[in-house]
Amino acid sequence: MNFDPRFSGRKFSSVGTRPLRPDGIDKVTGRARYGADFNMAGQLVGRVLRSPHAHAKILKIDTSKAEKLAGVKAVITAADLPDLTDGDAGMYDVLDNCMARGKALYDGHAVAAVAAVDASTARQALKLIEIEYEILPHVTDVDEAMKHTAPLINDAIFTEGLEEKPAKPSNVTKRSQFGHGDVHQGFGHADVIVERSFKTEQTHQGYIEPHACVANVNLDGTADLWVCTQGHFVYRQHCAQLLGLEASKLRVTSSEIGGGFGGKTHVWAEPVALALSRKAGRPVKLVMTRDEVFRASGPTSATSIDVKIGARKDGTITAAEATLRYSSGPYAGTWAEIGAMTAFACYKLDNVKTVGFEVLVNRPKTAAYRAPSAPMAAFAVESAVDELAKELGIDPVEFRIKNAAQEGTRSSYGPVYGPIGIGPTLEAAKHHPHMKAPLGKNQGRGMACGFWFNFGGQTCVDLNIGMDGSVSLAVGTVDVGGSRASLSLVAAEELGIDYAQLKAVVADTSSLGYNDMTDGSRGTFSSSMATISAARNAIKILRDRAAQTWDIPVDDVVWENGHAIAKGEKYGNLAALSLKEIAAKSGTTGGPIAGHSELVADGAGVSFATHICDIEVDPETGAARVIRYTVIQDAGKAVHPTYVEGQYQGGAAQGIGWALNEEYIYGKDGRLQNAGFLDYRIPVCSDLPMIDTQILEIPNPNHPYGVRGVGETSIVPPLAAIANAVSNAAGVRMTHIPMSPPRVLAAIEAERGG
Amino acid sequence: MVEVTLWGALGQLAGGQSKVEVEAKDIRELFRKLAEQYPGIEPWIEKGIAVAIDGTIYRDTWSKELPQGAEIFLLPRLAGG
Numbered sequence: 036m037n038f039d040p041r042f043s044g045r046k047f048s049s050v051g052t053r054p055l056r057p058d059g060i061d062k063v064t065g066r067a068r069y070g071a072d073f074n075m076a077g078q079l080v081g082r083v084l085r086s087p088h089a090h091a092k093i094l095k096i097d098t099s100k101a102e103k104l105a106g107v108k109a110v111i112t113a114a115d116l117p118d119l120t121d122g123d124a125g126m127y128d129v130l131d132n133c134m135a136r137g138k139a140l141y142d143g144h145a146v147a148a149v150a151a152v153d154a155s156t157a158r159q160a161l162k163l164i165e166i167e168y169e170i171l172p173h174v175t176d177v178d179e180a181m182k183h184t185a186p187l188i189n190d191a192i193f194t195e196g197l198e199e200k201p202a203k204p205s206n207v208t209k210r211s212q213f214g215h216g217d218v219h220q221g222f223g224h225a226d227v228i229v230e231r232s233f234k235t236e237q238t239h240q241g242y243i244e245p246h247a248c249v250a251n252v253n254l255d256g257t258a259d260l261w262v263c264t265q266g267h268f269v270y271r272q273h274c275a276q277l278l279g280l281e282a283s284k285l286r287v288t289s290s291e292i293g294g295g296f297g298g299k300t301h302v303w304a305e306p307v308a309l310a311l312s313r314k315a316g317r318p319v320k321l322v323m324t325r326d327e328v329f330r331a332s333g334p335t336s337a338t339s340i341d342v343k344i345g346a347r348k349d350g351t352i353t354a355a356e357a358t359l360r361y362s363s364g365p366y367a368g369t370w371a372e373i374g375a376m377t378a379f380a381c382y383k384l385d386n387v388k389t390v391g392f393e394v395l396v397n398r399p400k401t402a403a404y405r406a407p408s409a410p411m412a413a414f415a416v417e418s419a420v421d422e423l424a425k426e427l428g429i430d431p432v433e434f435r436i437k438n439a440a441q442e443g444t445r446s447s448y449g450p451v452y453g454p455i456g457i458g459p460t461l462e463a464a465k466h467h468p469h470m471k472a473p474l475g476k477n478q479g480r481g482m483a484c485g486f487w488f489n490f491g492g493q494t495c496v497d498l499n500i501g502m503d504g505s506v507s508l509a510v511g512t513v514d515v516g517g518s519r520a521s522l523s524l525v526a527a528e529e530l531g532i533d534y535a536q537l538k539a540v541v542a543d544t545s546s547l548g549y550n551d552m553t554d555g556s557r558g559t560f561s562s563s564m565a566t567i568s569a570a571r572n573a574i575k576i577l578r579d580r581a582a583q584t585w586d587i588p589v590d591d592v593v594w595e596n597g598h599a600i601a602k603g604e605k606y607g608n609l610a611a612l613s614l615k616e617i618a619a620k621s622g623t624t625g626g627p628i629a630g631h632s633e634l635v636a637d638g639a640g641v642s643f644a645t646h647i648c649d650i651e652v653d654p655e656t657g658a659a660r661v662i663r664y665t666v667i668q669d670a671g672k673a674v675h676p677t678y679v680e681g682q683y684q685g686g687a688a689q690g691i692g693w694a695l696n697e698e699y700i701y702g703k704d705g706r707l708q709n710a711g712f713l714d715y716r717i718p719v720c721s722d723l724p725m726i727d728t729q730i731l732e733i734p735n736p737n738h739p740y741g742v743r744g745v746g747e748t749s750i751v752p753p754l755a756a757i758a759n760a761v762s763n764a765a766g767v768r769m770t771h772i773p774m775s776p777p778r779v780l781a782a783i784e785a786e787r788g789g
Numbered sequence: 790m791v792e793v794t795l796w797g798a799l800g801q802l803a804g805g806q807s808k809v810e811v812e813a814k815d816i817r818e819l820f821r822k823l824a825e826q827y828p829g830i831e832p833w834i835e836k837g838i839a840v841a842i843d844g845t846i847y848r849d850t851w852s853k854e855l856p857q858g859a860e861i862f863l864l865p866r867l868a869g870g
Contacts (some may be wrong), residue, residue, distance in 0.1 A: 196798050211865075212797045240870075297870025373867055403870035449796060450841035450862040490869050492849060555869025635849040737845060747870055 038568045038634055042734045042741045049527040050740060053677045054534050056520050058291070067291045070247025070263030071322045078249060079108055079150040081311050081321035082157035083304065084164055085331060086139030086146050089173035089397040089705025090186065093137060093146060093166060100163040101149060106156035109315035110164070112147045113137075116310055119279050128366040130277050132400045133306050139168070140188065140365035141397050142706045143330025145304075150311040150319045173397040173705040177362040178339050180206040180396045188365050188395040206395040208367040213375050213448050214388035221354025221386030225345025229423045233415040235754070235772040236698035237337040237362065240404050241689070241717045244293025245328045250308035251318035257284045258312075262305055265295040265513050266552020271544045273302045278309050288543040289513045296689070297403030298333040300554050329710035334699060335404035336361035336370045337396075340415040342378075350429045352438045354386040355379050355447075359412060363393050364400040373408035377751075378416050379447035380486035381457050381643065383440045387447045397705055403554065405686060406487040406747035410693065410754050414772060417483035417755030422768060431759070432465045435484060435645075456669030456733045457484060457643040463729055464645045469665045477654060478662065481759025482647045485751025489744035490555030491636030495548035496565035498526060498573050498630040502622065504615030506530065508569075509542040510562050511550030516685075516746055517678030518558040524674055525563045525740070529570035531597030532614055548633050556744025559674060560735075561636035567739055573630025580624040581612045638737025639744055644668035646687065646752040650760035657780025659695055659761050665727040671735040671743030683749045684726040690753020692718040698773050793819065793861045799838075802829035816840050817851040819861070837866030 061067040098110040113136040120126040130136075135144045147164050151157035172186035179185055185206055194201050196210035222228060248262035258280055264270045267289040275282040292299065308321040323332065339360045346352045357378050361371035371391030378389050424434035439457045446452055464470060464482060474480060497509040508526050512518060519539040527534045551557070574594045581599030582589040585606070593602050598611040621628050649663040666683040673679040696716045700708045709715045734741025754772055761779060762768045767786040771778055790812050800807045809826070813819035819840070824831040839848045841862040847853050848866055855861055 196801075198801070297868075300868075300870070369865065369868065372865060376864075376867070403868045405870040407868055407870045446844075449794065449864060450844045450846075451860055453844040488846065488867060488869075490848065490867075555867075557869065637847045637850040637853070638845045640845070 040564055040638065040737055040739060042736045043739050047528060049524045049534055050672065050674050051676065052524065053675060054520065056517060057523070058519065069244050069293055070290045073249050073261040073290065074320070075249055075251055075318035078318035078320050079152060079315055080154045080157045081148060081150050081308050081319045082161055083145045083307060083327065084147040084161045085327065086135065086142065086144040087706065088139055088168055088170050089142050089175065090171040090188070091139045091168040092171060093135060093139060094169055095167040096147060097165040098147060100165070101160040104156065104160050104163060106152040107149055107160045108152070108317060109150040109311050110147065110160065111307070111310050111314055115314060116277065116306060119277060126273070126276060128400070129273060129301055132366065133303065141399050143327065143399060145307065145331065148307050148311055150315045175396050175398055175701045175705055177337050177360050177394050177396060180362070180394050181360060181392065188397060192395065207392050208363070208395060209372070209393040211372040211375055211391045212389065215445060216386030218354040218356045218386045218388045222345045224347065224353040226348045227423060227426050228343065228345040229419045229426065230343040231419055231770060233340045233342065233418065233770045235338045235411040235414060237334045237398065238693050238697045238699070239329055239333045239715065240294065240296040240298040241692070242294030242296060242298055245323040245325060246299070246303050246332055247322040248305050248308050249318060249320045250305065250312045252309055252313040256280065258309060260285065260287045260305060260309065261290060262287060263290045263292050263299065265292065265299040265515060265554060267513065268511060268544050268550050269552045270302055270305060274306050274309055277306045286543055286545040289541055292513060292515055295515055296405045297407055297554060300403055300552055303332050325712065326710045329715060330707050331399055333402050334399055336363060336401050336408065336411065338374070338411040340411065342415045342419040344419050344423050346423055346427060348427065350427055350434050350437045352382060352384060355382065355384050357389045357416065359389065360392045360394055361408060362396045362398060362401065364398050365395055366400050368393050368401050370401055370408045374412040376448035377409040377486050378412035381440060381484040382438050382447065383444040384447055389447065398699070405689065405750040409485065409487055409751045410690065413483065413485050413751050414754035414758060417752070418758050418770070421481070421759045431482060432461060432470065436461045436465065454733060454736065455641060455643060456731055459731050459733060460643055460645040460667045460669060463667045463731060464647055467647065467665060467667065467729065469647045469663060469727065472663070474649065477764055478649060478651045479760045479762070479764025480647065480649050481756045481763060482645060483752040483755035483759060485644045485748055487556065487642050487748040487751055489560065489639035489642050490557045491561050491639045492551035492557055493549055494561040494565040494636050495550055495633040496562060496569045497542070497547060498566070498569040500573060500614065500618050500628040502618055504536065504618045506532065506537045508537060508539040508566065509547055510539060511542055511547045512558045512562045513541055513553045515553050515558060516682055517675060518562060521559045521674040521678060522562055522566045525566045526570050529567055530574065530614060531595065556642070556746040557636070557639065558746070560639055560738065560742050560744045563674065563740065563742055564636045564738060565632040565634055568632035568634060569630040571630070572632060573628060576628050576630070577614060577617050580617050580621065580628065583624050584612065584620065585609055640671060640735035640737060642669060642743050642748040644748045644752055646756040648756040648760045650757060650764050652761060652764040652779060654783055657776035657778070657783060659774055659779055661691055661724055663724055665729070666749055667729040667731065668745065668748055669731045669733050669743065670745045671738065672732055672741040673730050674742060676730060679730055679745050680728045682745045683728040686749025687726045687753050688718055688723055690750045691723065691757060694754045694757035694772055694774060696773050696775055791855045791859065791861050793863060795863050796865065799830060799833060799863055803827045813855055815851065815855060816847060816853050819855060820851070839864040839866050
């Protein structure tokens with residue numbers, strides 16, 4: 036990488052300002068084009084038939100009647116999606132999840148699909164597909180699935196990560212372990228030990244926009260896919276691999292995205308739409324219903340976690356231990372491993388041990404959800420930390436400050452930390468007016484910390500300067516949270532021009548080099564690095580063109596405040612040339628002016644947050660209401676502070692829903708009973724207070740502007756902060772998320788002895 | 790020569806060692822030598838391993854130099870949301 040990413044400590048003129056969002060008007064007027072807003076001439080309607088059973092062998096599929104129905108142009112099953120994964124187990128699971136192969140593994144698993152001239156015909160055709168199932172015993176609970184008596188979901192699974200390969204298969208796909216020191220010895224030095232078990236239920240990311248795409252496969256092997264995704268280049272790779280297409284001949288265009296949060300990081304229905312189009316010879320639009328979104332996409336893990344923490348009377352933690360069991364749906368995952376890595380990452384611990392177990396269940400394939408796995412681990416750990424502080428008679432903020440990790444601390448997941456922001460977020464919380472505000476009757480205050488890694492990745496940017504001096508920026512990371520505005524600010528900063536001169540677009544896969552998807556809080560971190568690099572490359576050309584114009588050596592030309600300036604007294608009479616003036620003459624000075632960059636952005640820098648929450652609990656009903664909420668988080672450098680605040684608020688809002696209401700509810704038959712927003716209740720505006728935010732800026736040494744990712748960490752502390760607040764308000768420790776009214780009421784009544 | 794710390798599962802593939810010494814100037818050479826010395830690690834490298842150098846995590850920059858005396862820590866390559 037011919038680019039120096041180190042933090043330079045420069046002063047900013049554009050970065051850090053708050054211009055109006057460039058996509059705002061289109062979005063509020065309905066002009067923005069989402070996944071379902073695109074149409075092609077002659078397109079068909081795709082619909083998917085899904086298993087009503089949690090676990091069943093597919094003995095026979097008869098599609099003949101559906102194929103004969105007038106208006107039906109294609110019917111497909113797994114036979115139309117042959118296994119081309121070449122031993123890639125992860126992609127095989129993705130393929131199997133797109134269309135069941137031999138067994139249906141959860142309620143909602145796709146088993147067949149049709150393309151027809153209209154939705155009515157497609158629905159009618161689905162009813163004509165005859166499937167013979169052999170229903171198998173199922174298991175949906177993570178603890179039940181670990182028992183040796185549980186129904187086996189995949190008899191080829193032998194637990195990885197054990198010292199010896201087990202003799203029998205099980206639903207536990209993997210064991211992982213992290214830590215250092217000797218926890219047994221550490222607990223021996225503790226004066227007080229808190230030991231508790233916690234559970235969290237499965238939640239959906241709850242993105243408002245369902246999965247949607249329009250696919251068109253031509254006879255010559257070329258294809259187009261318009262799709263709502265967090266990573267159109269990744270979708271291209273997946274679809275090309277699963278359908279045997281050449282990646283460069285499949286052009287994928289990402290639509291606007293109505294939320295993803297990790298749920299749109301791998302393909303679900305897109306290969307099905309492409310296979311239908313290939314068979315029908317016409318474009319196919321496939322849009323999931325909300326019921327399908329819940330039953331067959333998204334959700335995060337359900338968990339069961341044991342935590343043990345010991346401390347001396349002076350408040351020093353002597354040992355910490357956790358066992359984390361995470362469900363991964365019917366396919367292997369690494370969700371407990373991530374939970375095990377993040378659980379104690381906020382703390383300076385001499386003795387720490389975490390063990391994770393990945394558990395198969397008959398539920399949809401688990402997908403990432405904003406700092407995946409970290410919120411549940413933080414809920415368990417931060418609840419125990421709070422309880423320990425209370426037992427020691429130490430203020431919970433002071434207790435955390437005393438034990439907080441700092442530069443030079445060996446993290447619980449292994450490496451020693453560089454400069455980090457957990458201490459400053461805790462100090463900010465300690466001094467925040469929220470901590471001193473009086474509480475009313477039945478009200479309680481809670482606080483908690485959270486950690487997330489943040490990632491970088493492969494990134495590519497084109498910056499093109501028009502002859503009128505306007506600048507277009509083509510980026511390859513999907514804009515999920517304001518990156519087009521942020522990247523325009525970065526380009527304006529480098530070029531020394533006004534933000535209004537820039538327009539950023541997300542380019543399709545045929546127009547730009549490969550980009551990793553927008554996950555791991557990497558969008559602005561990675562693409563800003565590439566934008567800086569591209570702008571600097573364009574400036575080299577601008578200087579060269581000015582040098583040509585003046586007929587002087589390019590080394591005598593510098594770029595300052597959007598102008599080429601001839602340096603030195605001998606050029607005293609040369610007026611500076613603006614970007615616009617140089618662009619206007621570009622046709623006769625060498626042609627178009629552009630800057631390009633392709634790089635791997637690495638060194639994203641870990642992120643920490645501290646949240647404070649006030650809750651009022653109705654002791655008669657168990658209903659909990661958030662009355663005040665504050666997010667304090669390190670952003671490294673907030674490029675567009677309004678969007679950063681939006682990320683903080685969004686993570687907190689999702690965390691509030693997760694903590695208080697949201698859960699997948701399965702019946703004894705293994706079927707999901709609340710696959711809709713009426714019965715699966717995400718918070719609406721009236722459920723939320725104004726969420727206050729405080730941005731800290733501790734520069735990331737591995738980014739020229741000091742930027743860190745901000746998109747995910749904000750969902751890590753809410754479950755714990757709210758649980759601590761509810762526990763304080765209700766006078767009983769809450770150990771099961773969500774803390775829905777029946778659950779809180781039951782805990783209060785149990786505490787009263789009722 | 791750099792000392793490299795392996796996480797649990799990787800340590801099992803290196804004969805139960807949690808730390809190994811490797812003569813490597815950058816991440817690329819480190820991975821090559823690890824695969825030569827411990828063939829069981831090669832599939833993990835193919836799937837993706839992150840390398841923490843003095844606490845900063847690198848996932849894809851295989852040209853990153855490994856400074857003498859730096860703490861080198863291998864980690865699973867994780868998913869984000």
